[in-house]
Amino acid sequence: xxxxxxxPFPDANGFSEAVTLDxxxxxxxxxxxxxxxxxxxxxxxxxxxxxxxxxxxxxLQALVVDEWGNGLIRSWNERWWNLQVAIGDxxxxxxxxxPGEVLISDSTSVNLYKLAMAALGxxxxxxxxxxxxxxxPTDLYVLRGVAEAMGGSLDVVATKxxxxxxxxxxxxxxxxxxLLSLSSTEFKSGYTHDIGEMTxxxxxxxxxxxxxxxxxxxxxPVELDASGADMAVGCTYKYLNGGxxxxxxxxxxxxxxxxxxxxIPGWWGHAEPFAFDLDYRPADGIRKFHTGTMPILSLVAMExxxxxxxxAGIDRIRAKSVSLTKFFIRQWEEHLAPLGFSLASPLDPxxxxxxxxxxxxxxxxxxxxxxxxxxxxxxxxxxDNLRFGLAPLYNTHLExxxxxQRIRSIVTTGAHARFAGEKLTVT
Amino acid sequence: xxxxxxxPFPDANGFSEAVTLDxxxxxxxxxxxxxxxxxxxxxxxxxxxxxxxxxxxxxLQALVVDEWGNGLIRSWNERWWNLQVAIGDxxxxxxxxxPGEVLISDSTSVNLYKLAMAALGxxxxxxxxxxxxxxxPTDLYVLRGVAEAMGGSLDVVATKxxxxxxxxxxxxxxxxxxLLSLSSTEFKSGYTHDIGEMTxxxxxxxxxxxxxxxxxxxxxPVELDASGADMAVGCTYKYLNGGxxxxxxxxxxxxxxxxxxxxIPGWWGHAEPFAFDLDYRPADGIRKFHTGTMPILSLVAMExxxxxxxxAGIDRIRAKSVSLTKFFIRQWEEHLAPLGFSLASPLDPxxxxxxxxxxxxxxxxxxxxxxxxxxxxxxxxxxDNLRFGLAPLYNTHLExxxxxQRIRSIVTTGAHARFAGEKLTVT
Numbered sequence: 001x002x003x004x005x006x007x008p009f010p011d012a013n014g015f016s017e018a019v020t021l022d023x024x025x026x027x028x029x030x031x032x033x034x035x036x037x038x039x040x041x042x043x044x045x046x047x048x049x050x051x052x053x054x055x056x057x058x059x060l061q062a063l064v065v066d067e068w069g070n071g072l073i074r075s076w077n078e079r080w081w082n083l084q085v086a087i088g089d090x091x092x093x094x095x096x097x098x099p100g101e102v103l104i105s106d107s108t109s110v111n112l113y114k115l116a117m118a119a120l121g122x123x124x125x126x127x128x129x130x131x132x133x134x135x136x137p138t139d140l141y142v143l144r145g146v147a148e149a150m151g152g153s154l155d156v157v158a159t160k161x162x163x164x165x166x167x168x169x170x171x172x173x174x175x176x177x178x179l180l181s182l183s184s185t186e187f188k189s190g191y192t193h194d195i196g197e198m199t200x201x202x203x204x205x206x207x208x209x210x211x212x213x214x215x216x217x218x219x220x221p222v223e224l225d226a227s228g229a230d231m232a233v234g235c236t237y238k239y240l241n242g243g244x245x246x247x248x249x250x251x252x253x254x255x256x257x258x259x260x261x262x263x264i265p266g267w268w269g270h271a272e273p274f275a276f277d278l279d280y281r282p283a284d285g286i287r288k289f290h291t292g293t294m295p296i297l298s299l300v301a302m303e304x305x306x307x308x309x310x311x312a313g314i315d316r317i318r319a320k321s322v323s324l325t326k327f328f329i330r331q332w333e334e335h336l337a338p339l340g341f342s343l344a345s346p347l348d349p350x351x352x353x354x355x356x357x358x359x360x361x362x363x364x365x366x367x368x369x370x371x372x373x374x375x376x377x378x379x380x381x382x383x384d385n386l387r388f389g390l391a392p393l394y395n396t397h398l399e400x401x402x403x404x405q406r407i408r409s410i411v412t413t414g415a416h417a418r419f420a421g422e423k424l425t426v427t
Numbered sequence: 428x429x430x431x432x433x434x435p436f437p438d439a440n441g442f443s444e445a446v447t448l449d450x451x452x453x454x455x456x457x458x459x460x461x462x463x464x465x466x467x468x469x470x471x472x473x474x475x476x477x478x479x480x481x482x483x484x485x486x487l488q489a490l491v492v493d494e495w496g497n498g499l500i501r502s503w504n505e506r507w508w509n510l511q512v513a514i515g516d517x518x519x520x521x522x523x524x525x526p527g528e529v530l531i532s533d534s535t536s537v538n539l540y541k542l543a544m545a546a547l548g549x550x551x552x553x554x555x556x557x558x559x560x561x562x563x564p565t566d567l568y569v570l571r572g573v574a575e576a577m578g579g580s581l582d583v584v585a586t587k588x589x590x591x592x593x594x595x596x597x598x599x600x601x602x603x604x605x606l607l608s609l610s611s612t613e614f615k616s617g618y619t620h621d622i623g624e625m626t627x628x629x630x631x632x633x634x635x636x637x638x639x640x641x642x643x644x645x646x647x648p649v650e651l652d653a654s655g656a657d658m659a660v661g662c663t664y665k666y667l668n669g670g671x672x673x674x675x676x677x678x679x680x681x682x683x684x685x686x687x688x689x690x691i692p693g694w695w696g697h698a699e700p701f702a703f704d705l706d707y708r709p710a711d712g713i714r715k716f717h718t719g720t721m722p723i724l725s726l727v728a729m730e731x732x733x734x735x736x737x738x739a740g741i742d743r744i745r746a747k748s749v750s751l752t753k754f755f756i757r758q759w760e761e762h763l764a765p766l767g768f769s770l771a772s773p774l775d776p777x778x779x780x781x782x783x784x785x786x787x788x789x790x791x792x793x794x795x796x797x798x799x800x801x802x803x804x805x806x807x808x809x810x811d812n813l814r815f816g817l818a819p820l821y822n823t824h825l826e827x828x829x830x831x832q833r834i835r836s837i838v839t840t841g842a843h844a845r846f847a848g849e850k851l852t853v854t
Contacts, residue, residue: 035496045500052496060487060724068671069462069479073472073804080671107719109693110537117576133705138719141692141707149544149576149690156705235720244495244507244723263576265568266536275809278560278583280568292534292565293662296671297487298722377500382702 007402014331014404018397021327027312027320030393034241042376042399042406047215047355047389050241053304063300080296084268085287087299088249090306091240094314095213095232096223097251103286104236104299108214108248109138110264111233112181114289115250116146117263119179119208119231126178127152130207132159132169134186139212143181152178165193170201177207184222184232185215185353188381190325190345192216192353196227203228208256214238217249218309219354219392220318224251231256239354239391241305246298250289257285266291308393320392321354327397328356328388331404339411344385355389357381362416366407369416374406434829441758441831445824448754454739454747457820461668469803469826469833474642474782474816477668480731490727507723511695512714514726515676517733518667521741522640522659523650524678530713531663531726535641535675536565537691538660539608541716542677543573544690546606546635546658553605554579557634559586559596561613566639570608579605592620597628604634611649611659612642612780615808617752617772619643619780623654630655635683641665644676645736646781646819647745657683666781666818668732673725677716684712693718735820747819748781754824755783755815758831766838771812782816784808789843793834796843801833 009015022028035052043051067075088102095102105111120127129147131140133156140156147154157172159165165182173180180202185192195211202209213234216222218241224232232251236242252260261282267273268290271281282288309317326349332341336358344357360366367380378388390400410416436442449455462479470478494502515529522529532538547554556574558567560583567583574581584599586592592609600607607629612619622638629636640661643649645668651659659678663669679687688709694700695717698708709715736744753776759768763785771784787793794807805815817827837843 035492037497043499049495049500049503051499052491057488057491060491061484064479064484064487064670064728065462068476070464072470072478073476073806074798075671076476106533106537107693107721109719110533110691113691136694137697137703137705137707138692138694140705141694141697144707145690145692237720243491244502245720245726246724247722248719263572264537264540265565265572266534267563267565267568270564270568276564278564278567280564280571292536292675293664293672294534295674295722295725297673297725297728299672301491301724371501379500 007405008398009402009405012401012405013334014401018327018401021323021397025320027316027392030308030312031396033308034394036394040375042403044376044378044388044390044395044403046391046395047238047387048379049237049244050239050305050391051394053241053308055304056243056301059304060297060301063297083296083299084290084294087303087306088286090310091249094309095217095251096221096225098225098254100285101254102249102251103289104247104249104294105289106248106291108212108233108235109142111248111250112139112142112210112212113146114262114264115210115231115233115252116143116179116181117149118260119210120146120150120152121261122259123178123208126176128155128176129179129181130155130157130169130172130177131181132157132165134159134165134189134191135181135183136187136212136214139181139183166197166201169198173202173205173207175205177205179210180207181210181212183212183215187215188344188385189357190215190353190355192220192351195222195229199227199229215353215355219321221314225253229253236302236305240302240309242302243298246302247294252286252289262289262291264291268292312393317392321390322349324390324392324395324397324400325349325352325354325356328390328400331401332356332358335404335408339408354391355387358386358388359384360386362420365416365419365422366410368419368422369410370407372419373415374410376403376406434832435825436829436832439828439832440761441828445754445828448750448824452747454743454819457735457739458823460735461821463821467802469830471815471817471822471830472804472806473818473822474665474814475806476664476671477666477732477818478821480668480735482731483670483728486731487724487728490724510723510726511717511721514730514733515713517737518676521736522644522678523648523652525652525681527712528681529676529678530716531674531676531721532716533675533718535639535660535662536569538675538677539566539569539637539639540573541689541691542637542658542660542679543570543606543608544576545687546637547573547577547579548688549686550605550635553603555582555603556606556608557582557584557596557599557604558608559584559592561586561592561616561618562608562610563614563639563641566608566610593624593628596625600629600632600634602632604632606637607634608637608639610639610642614642615771615812616784617642617780617782619647619778622649622656626654626656642780642782646748648741651678652680656680663729663732667729667736669729670725673729674721679713679716689716689718691718695719739820744819748817749776751817751819751822751824751827752776752779752781752783755817755827758828759783759785762831762835766835781818782814785813785815786811787813789847792843792846792849793837795846795849796837797834799846800842801837803830803833
C-alpha cells in the first residue's frame with residue numbers, strides 16, 4: 001500500500017477494543033489452520049470464497065497419487081462410492097439435520113432445480129412459486145425455469161431486502177402457492193430470515209418451503225429439522241471453506257423423501273446401481289436425489305473445512321460472527337458514516353448473517369482501490385454495494401479495525417479516484 | 428499373483444507379434460507421462476477411469492496454493508472464470524467441433540437432461556423420444572424423466588447392441604419423433620454407430636439427434652460438425668484421463684444455439700452475470716448453457732489429459748486403438764474361445780470402439796480373480812460381461828498378450844472358483 005498506511009492503527013478509536021476482543025476469542029487458534037501467505041492482506045470475502053484450509057493440500061496429494069494413481073478404479077469401491085452420503089452426514093448437524101437427510105450433489109443451482117421440480121410434482125394443481133427480490137438472481141432464474149416447465153408462474157415479491165419480509169410474503173402466500181423459495185441469508189444485505197416463523201407461515205396455507213442456505217451454512221446454526229423446513233440447498237465454498245466451486249448440498253426432510261421424485265434420475269440414485277437395469281427404481285432415502293458421477297477431487301477437498309467448523313462448534317462460530325459484525329458496525333458508525341457510507345445490513349444481530357454491506361455512491365472504485373492498494377479484499381455488488389464478509393475461523397477484530405482505517409485513508413486521500421473508469425468484473 | 432505366472436509369457440503364441448507391434452508403435456513414448464506405480468499391474472479399465480497423468484499433481488499443487496490459497500477470490504477473474512469455455516475450445520477439435528460449440532459443464536447426466544429438454548422446447552407438438560436398449564441406463568432414466576416432464580413418452584428400441592441398429596431405429600423414427608438420443612459407442616458391446624448415417628436417418632424425418640460420446644471422446648475421431656450432428660454430451664474421465672468424476676462436456680451445433688434455451692438457467696449463463704439482474708437474459712453462444720459454479724479443482728485436473736490426446740493426435744490414437752482391439756480379438760480366438768469366452772463386441776473394427784467385451788458364464792468370479800490375484804483390471808457388467816478397455820496412450824500389445832495368458836491361467840487352474848459367492852460391487 002503506497003498511498004496510505006498499512007496499519008494497524010493503534011491511534012484510532014477501536015484499536016484497544018479490537019485487541020481485547022481478540023485476546024478473549026476462544027476460536028483464535030483456528031486461524032493457523034488456514035493458508036495465510038501475507039498477514040497484511042485482510043481478506044473479507046470468505047462469504048464468496050473461503051480461505052484454503054492447510055489440510056487440503058496433503059489430503060489432495062494422497063487422493064491423487066494413492067487413490068487415483070495407484071488405486072485406479074478400485075478406489076471407487078474402497079474410498080469414493082459413499083462419499084456424497086458420508087460427507088452429507090457430517091454436514092447435517094451443522095444445519096440442524098439428521099443423518100440421511102443431506103446429500104452432497106451437483107451445484108446449488110442444479111439442486112434447487114431438482115428440488116423445486118420435485119416439490120411441484122406433489123402439489124397437484126398449484127403452480128405458483130413465490131420468492132422475493134432479495135433472493136440470489138440465479139435462484140430466480142432457476143425458479144422461473146421450473147415454473148415455465150410446469151406451466152406455472154413465478155411471483156417475485158419486492159421486499160426491499162432488509163425490511164420486514166414476513167409481512168410482505170404473508171400478503172402473497174395463499175392456497176394457490178405451490179412453493180416458497182428464499183435465501184435464508186440474503187446475498188446483498190445479509191438479512192437472515194427466521195426459518196421457523198417463515199416456514200410456519202407457508203405451512204399455514206399448505207405451501208412447502210425450499211431454502212437456499214448458501215450464506216448461512218457453516219457460520220450460524222440453521223435448525224432445519226426443528227423448524228419443520230421441507231427442503232434446502234446450499235453451497236460449501238463460502239463459510240465452509242470447501243474450495244472454488246466445491247460441490248453443493250441438498251436437504252430433504254426424512255418424511256418427505258418418499259413422496260418426492262428426482263426430475264433428473266441417474267444410476268447413482270438407482271436402488272441397484274450395478275444391475276444396469278433399463279428401468280429406473282429409486283434408491284431408498286436421500287440417495288435417490290443423486291444424478292451422475294461427482295467430481296471426486298473437489299468433493300474430497302471439502303472435508304477439511306467441514307471438520308474445522310464441526311470442531312469449532314457452530315454456536316461458538318455464531319457468537320464470534322455476531323461479535324465481528326457488531327464491532328464492524330460500531331467502527332462504521334464512528335469512522336465511515338461521516339464519509340458517505342450507509343449501512344445496508346440489518347442493525348438487529350438476530351436478523352443479520354455474517355457479512356456487513358455498506359453502500360456508497362463510489363462503491364466500485366473504492367472496492368478496486370481497496371484490493372489494489374489497500375490490501376483489503378471485500379466484494380462489490382452492483383450498483384453501490386460493498387460486502388464485507390467476516391469469517392469467524394480466520395478473521396479477527398483487529399482486521400476489522402484495520403480494514404476500516406484503510407477504507408478511511410483511501411476515501412479521505414481520494415486514492416480511489418483513478419479506478420472510477422474500470423470495467424465491472426467478478427469478485 | 429500366487430496361483431499362476433505373472434508373465435510375460437514368451438512361449439505363448441502372440442508374444443513375438445506383441446513385441447513387434449509395440450516396437451513399431453509411434454505413441455509408445457506417451458506411457459511414461461502416466462503414473463504407473465506397478466508395471467506388473469495390467470490396467471484395462473481406462474474406459475471407466477483413465478490413468479493419472481503425471482502432470483496433474485504439480486498443476487493441482489499450483490492451483491491450490493497459488494490460485495486458491497494466495498490468489499483467493501481474485502483468481503476467479505485472473506484464472507478461473509473462462510475455464511469452462513477455454514477447455515471446451517481445446518476439446519472441440521477432438522470431437523470434430525469448432526471453437527464456441529463445446530462447454531465443460533456439470534455431469535454427463537445433467538447435460539443430457541439440459542439438452543434433451545432444450546430440444547423438446549423447439550419440436551412443438553412432438554413428444555416421443557427414441558433411443559435403444561444398448562444406451563447407458565442413466566441416459567434412459569434421464570430421457571424418461573424428460574419425456575414425463577414434457578408430457579410425452581420414451582420409445583426404447585431393442586437393438587441387441589451389436590446387431591444392425593440402423594434398420595431397427597429406421598423402423599421406429601417418424602414425424603412424431605421429437606428426439607433421437609444414443610450412445611455413440613455402446614457401454615457394453617463397444618458397438619460404435621456411424622454418426623453421419625444415423626444423423627441423416629433422423630434428419631429425414633426432422634428429428635434432432637443428441638449423442639452421448641462418453642465411450643468415444645478421446646479415443647476415436649468424432650466428426651460432429653461434418654456429420655451434421657445437433658447436440659452431444661460426454662464425460663472426460665475415461666479416455667480423456669480427466670480424473671474421477673471430472674466435469675462433463677456438452678456440444679450444441681453453432682446454428683442451433685440461438686433457438687435452444689437451457690431449462691436450468693444460471694447466472695454463469697447470463698449475458699451480464701455481474702449485473703445481478705432479477706431477470707435472466709441468456710448470453711450469446713454456448714455460454715448460455717452454463718448453470719452454476721463449477722468445481723475448479725476437478726476442472727483444472729482435466730487439462731493434462733486433453734493436452735496429451737491433442738498432442739498424440741486423434742487419428743494416431745484411433746489407429747493404435749484398432750490395432751490393440753484387433754490383437755486382443757486374435758488372442759481371444761486362439762486362447763480364450765476354447766475356454767468358454769464369447770466375443771460380445773463387433774468383429775468389424777469400423778463398428779468397434781476401444782473396449783472388447785467377452786461374455787462368460789462365470790464372468791463375475793473371473794473378474795474378481797483377475798483383480799485380486801491376476802493383477803489384471805478389467806471391469807464387469809452384469810450379467811456375464813467382462814469389458815477390457817484398451818487405452819492407446821498407455822496400454823501395450825504386450826499387456827494384451829500377458830492379460831490373455833493370465834485369464835487363461837486363472838480359468839484353467841480354477842483359481843476364480845473361490846470368488847463365486849462375492850457380492851456385486853462397483854468397477
